[in-house]
Amino acid sequence: xxxxxxxxxxxxxxxxxxxxxxxxxxxxxxxxxxxxxxxxxxxxxxxxxxxxxxxxxxxxxxxxxxxxxxxxxxxxxxxxxxxxxxxxxxxxxxxxxxxxxxxxxxxxxxxxxxxxxxxxxxxxxxxxxxxxxxxxxxxxxxxxxxxxxxxxxxxxxxxxxxxxxxxxxxxxxxxxxxxxxxxxxxxxxxxxxxxxxxxxxxxxxxxxxxxxxxxxxxxxxxxxxxxxxxxxxxxxxxxxxxxxxxxxxxxxxxxxxxxxxxxxxxxxxxxxxxxxxxxxxxxxxxxx
Amino acid sequence: xxxxxxxxxxxxxxxxxxxxxxxxxxxxxxxxxxxxxxxxxxxxxxxxxxxxxxxxxxxxxxxxxxxxxxxxxxxxxxxxxxxxxxxxxxxxxxxxxxxxxxxxxxxxxxxxxxxxxxxxxxxxxxxxxxxxxxxxxxxxxxxxxxxxxxxxxxxxxxxxxxxxxxxxxxxxxxxxxxxxxxxxxxxxxxxxxxxxxxxxxxxxxxxxxxxxxxxxxxxxxxxxxxxxxxxxxxxxxxxxxxxxxxxxxxxxxxxxxxxxxxxxxxxxxxxxxxxxxxxxxxxxxxxxxxxxxxxxxxxxxxxxxxxxxxxxxxxxxxxxxxxxxxxxxxxxxxxxxxxxxxxxxxxx
Numbered sequence: 001x002x003x004x005x006x007x008x009x010x011x012x013x014x015x016x017x018x019x020x021x022x023x024x025x026x027x028x029x030x031x032x033x034x035x036x037x038x039x040x041x042x043x044x045x046x047x048x049x050x051x052x053x054x055x056x057x058x059x060x061x062x063x064x065x066x067x068x069x070x071x072x073x074x075x076x077x078x079x080x081x082x083x084x085x086x087x088x089x090x091x092x093x094x095x096x097x098x099x100x101x102x103x104x105x106x107x108x109x110x111x112x113x114x115x116x117x118x119x120x121x122x123x124x125x126x127x128x129x130x131x132x133x134x135x136x137x138x139x140x141x142x143x144x145x146x147x148x149x150x151x152x153x154x155x156x157x158x159x160x161x162x163x164x165x166x167x168x169x170x171x172x173x174x175x176x177x178x179x180x181x182x183x184x185x186x187x188x189x190x191x192x193x194x195x196x197x198x199x200x201x202x203x204x205x206x207x208x209x210x211x212x213x214x215x216x217x218x219x220x221x222x223x224x225x226x227x228x229x230x231x232x233x234x235x236x237x238x239x240x241x242x243x244x245x246x247x248x249x250x251x252x253x254x255x256x257x258x259x260x261x262x263x264x265x266x267x268x269x270x271x272x273x274x275x276x277x278x279x280x281x282x283x284x285x286x287x288x
Numbered sequence: 289x290x291x292x293x294x295x296x297x298x299x300x301x302x303x304x305x306x307x308x309x310x311x312x313x314x315x316x317x318x319x320x321x322x323x324x325x326x327x328x329x330x331x332x333x334x335x336x337x338x339x340x341x342x343x344x345x346x347x348x349x350x351x352x353x354x355x356x357x358x359x360x361x362x363x364x365x366x367x368x369x370x371x372x373x374x375x376x377x378x379x380x381x382x383x384x385x386x387x388x389x390x391x392x393x394x395x396x397x398x399x400x401x402x403x404x405x406x407x408x409x410x411x412x413x414x415x416x417x418x419x420x421x422x423x424x425x426x427x428x429x430x431x432x433x434x435x436x437x438x439x440x441x442x443x444x445x446x447x448x449x450x451x452x453x454x455x456x457x458x459x460x461x462x463x464x465x466x467x468x469x470x471x472x473x474x475x476x477x478x479x480x481x482x483x484x485x486x487x488x489x490x491x492x493x494x495x496x497x498x499x500x501x502x503x504x505x506x507x508x509x510x511x512x513x514x515x516x517x518x519x520x521x522x523x524x525x526x527x528x529x530x531x532x533x534x535x536x537x538x539x540x541x542x543x544x545x546x547x548x549x550x551x552x553x554x555x556x557x558x559x560x561x562x563x564x565x566x567x568x569x570x571x572x573x574x575x576x577x578x579x580x581x582x583x584x585x586x587x588x589x590x591x592x593x594x595x596x597x598x599x600x601x602x603x604x605x606x607x608x609x610x611x612x613x614x615x616x617x618x619x620x621x622x623x624x625x626x627x628x629x630x631x632x633x634x635x636x
Binding site for chain 2: 065068122123126127130131132150152153231232235236237238239247249250251252253254
């Protein structure tokens with residue numbers, strides 16, 4: 001039995017020394033992430049005099065301005081996740097199927113843009129979305145539209161920009177799962193008479209679901225909390241929750257409301273992560 | 289039980305790695321301690337001239353390195369407030385209304401002639417609240433426009449229906465956002481700016497009429513400025529000379545208009561952070577910023593009005609146009625409410 005298995009097979013007798021490797025990261029997360037979140041949670045349930053109160057939650061959920069931002073944040077995150085999945089799923093297959101130089105090129109195309117700053121990408125998109133940008137020129141040239149569309153500072157622009165930035169986070173988990181699946185399973189299904197569509201929906205898709213769930217959790221969590229991208233792409237007239245957090249803390253100096261919105265945003269992200277973990281656990285249990 | 293060599297090795301390796309990591313992490317701090325550093329906060333738009341003009345001159349004279357953190361005035365205030373117990377900023381360059389908030393929160397140390405002798409040489413009205421802060425140079429603000437637009441001689445041009453969806457104005461989070469608000473008050477009431485600045489309801493009603501022309505409201509200037517240069521938008525309200533005119537001289541197809549109703553003096557202030565690190569160096573930096581030598585260079589390179597009376601021969605402001613400086617105490621008192629009201633009104 002390997003060292004790994006030996007340690008795992010005798011819980012309680014001694015601490016697995018490998019756990020020590022996680023200590024620095026856990027300390028860092030504890031200090032820089034968990035502790036501030038606890039402070040935020042506490043602050044969100046206090047009023048300006050320090051007494052326990054849910055007044056800011058009531059204020060948030062009874063304010064149409066805040067609810068619009070909440071709806072927009074969730075809708076944009078869902079749309080971004082779906083669009084990245086739509087583009088990322090076939091890309092992950094192409095990546096898994098490709099060999100040698102082609103695979104390297106696709107991998108570089110996926111990973112290299114991660115080294116380009118979000119601000120640079122946002123500026124680039126503002127050029128593409130202009131009235132005389134590539135999109136409008138193409139649509140006008142093809143005769144699809146008579147007048148240039150307004151794309152700058154719209155939710156559509158935000159979803160497209162965010163998809164561009166988060167695409168690798170969808171492709172890579174799906175690619176990792178595809179690499180682990182046995183390609184003979186699809187051949188076996190075909191041999192037994194399954195058509196391409198049946199094979200895809202009954203064999204391929206279920207096998208790659210863990211990758212889809214992981215990628216969707218990554219992209220949704222990042223999209224729901226993004227700040228710089230909406231700030232640059234849609235501006236101040238179209239607020240999202242993260243923009244409202246900055247506005248509350250920095251400009252309105254309303255720490256209670258800032259903490260409340262932060263807690264709500266965290267709850268949304270945590271819900272998605274927990275649900276995806278549960279789904280992943282069930283899927284891996286079913287496939288074991 | 290058999291001794292587990294692998295886990296022993298892991299433990300030793302872990303300790304070695306931890307020591308090595310700690311040393312690596314501490315090294316930059318040890319190295320930095322050998323060179324004096326002064327952390328200065330300021331506006332993001334100041335970064336270029338601070339790093340190209342001020343920092344090299346200061347470093348040459350005092351042998352100390354300037355680290356400039358460019359952001360918004362309100363973010364600088366937040367940094368000062370959050371680090372009040374142990375400040376890391378020594379000097380901050382920010383706008384007057386935010387300076388008032390910093391004074392109210394006891395975050396500043398007065399600039400006295402003993403600390404910075406040049407403060408005694410500034411023109412009247414540029415030293416505020418017993419020396420809590422001083423203006424060094426003041427850029428003027430008007431309307432930046434693409435040269436494809438002709439005759440931006442009035443602020444009413446922003447409301448011209450011909451420019452539907454082709455105007456951008458600053459958010460009230462940005463100090464320059466106040467200029468459109470005050471000018472809206474003036475246009476709505478017909479009163480002089482000195483009186484109109486208090487007519488905020490009228491100002492908001494007039495701004496409501498501007499919405500069809502607005503492509504966006506910006507909090508980050510650079511992107512909107514690019515759109516102006518690319519002729520995606522026609523006009524960018526409330527822009528200041530220190531940022532716009534250098535782009536004009538570099539050949540961008542834009543210009544800065546000084547409309548007939550008036551232009552505004554940007555309230556560029558400098559202050560000493562209370563209990564900030566390196567207080568002597570900080571005072572020296574402020575003294576240099578208020579000195580005639582540096583101000584004459586800054587006034588010319590940033591197209592701003594110098595505050596030091598010994599600076600001669602710098603003629604920056606457009607002739608015959610009123611340069612208005614608002615009641616910043618009134619702004620400071622009401623700003624949070626105005627931001628909230630403005631954001632809700634402009635929201636899509």
